Amino acid sequence: MYRFLLTPRWWGINVFVLLAIPFCVFMGSWQLSRFEERVDSHRGAQAEAASDKREAARPVAEMLPVDKATLGEQVTATGRYGEQFLVPDRELDDRQGFYVLTLLRIDGGEALPVVRGWLPGDADAAEVPDAPAGEVTVTGALQASEQPGENGVPGRGGWPQGQTGAISAASLVNLVPYDVYDAWVTLNEGDAGMKAVPVSATQDSGLDLKAFQNLGYTGEWFVFAGFVVFMWFRLLRREVEFARDAELGLVEREDSEPVGV
Numbered sequence: 001m002y003r004f005l006l007t008p009r010w011w012g013i014n015v016f017v018l019l020a021i022p023f024c025v026f027m028g029s030w031q032l033s034r035f036e037e038r039v040d041s042h043r044g045a046q047a048e049a050a051s052d053k054r055e056a057a058r059p060v061a062e063m064l065p066v067d068k069a070t071l072g073e074q075v076t077a078t079g080r081y082g083e084q085f086l087v088p089d090r091e092l093d094d095r096q097g098f099y100v101l102t103l104l105r106i107d108g109g110e111a112l113p114v115v116r117g118w119l120p121g122d123a124d125a126a127e128v129p130d131a132p133a134g135e136v137t138v139t140g141a142l143q144a145s146e147q148p149g150e151n152g153v154p155g156r157g158g159w160p161q162g163q164t165g166a167i168s169a170a171s172l173v174n175l176v177p178y179d180v181y182d183a184w185v186t187l188n189e190g191d192a193g194m195k196a197v198p199v200s201a202t203q204d205s206g207l208d209l210k211a212f213q214n215l216g217y218t219g220e221w222f223v224f225a226g227f228v229v230f231m232w233f234r235l236l237r238r239e240v241e242f243a244r245d246a247e248l249g250l251v252e253r254e255d256s257e258p259v260g261v
Contacts, residue, residue, distance in 0.1 A: 060183070077114075118197050140187040
């Protein structure tokens, strides 16, 4: 009854199954390892951000341009606060709110964007505490300019006066008559009772969409492996039933085998 397993067609099917199952398992395991690497990288980035916060701050000019080595490092700058902008649609602790972004004029020249803190609700300048007057020294984590449409940064334009969607020199230079650093700083402690904005992890080191894509692909490859096994057993059962029916004379035995599903 199982002599059909020795036919060329079934040799081809069996070889395909024997190759497909290990391949699917290998690819699923590889995608799972990629997800685990991103989880470990995310934890490492959080630990690094915590350790950076304990390190002595360095002048911001020494840490530019921002790269993976300097992102999140503690920096300090001295100057006077100037123009202030609200950055709406920013979530913190599962609540919607906005950042308070104030430009720190350093030596009357370039300005360093400083996120003084986060407030809940809709962006409203009336709710924002005034920036400290006179010369101030700020200390916080160095961050790279944001790109609209990435990492939750709104991609739309046309913001009301006094607001901006992305914290970047490209956006701010059009709003003020002086140069802006291609970086920004989030204070370690929120100013005037505002909540401090957490440090952003290094790009490609967090649990972003790519990480969960890896996890999804892991499931898909294991499903493919199960589907291959299922189809093999289904074809085998169909061939056995056909052979039994042929022995009972219910169907005419032919040299050709039944067409697969």
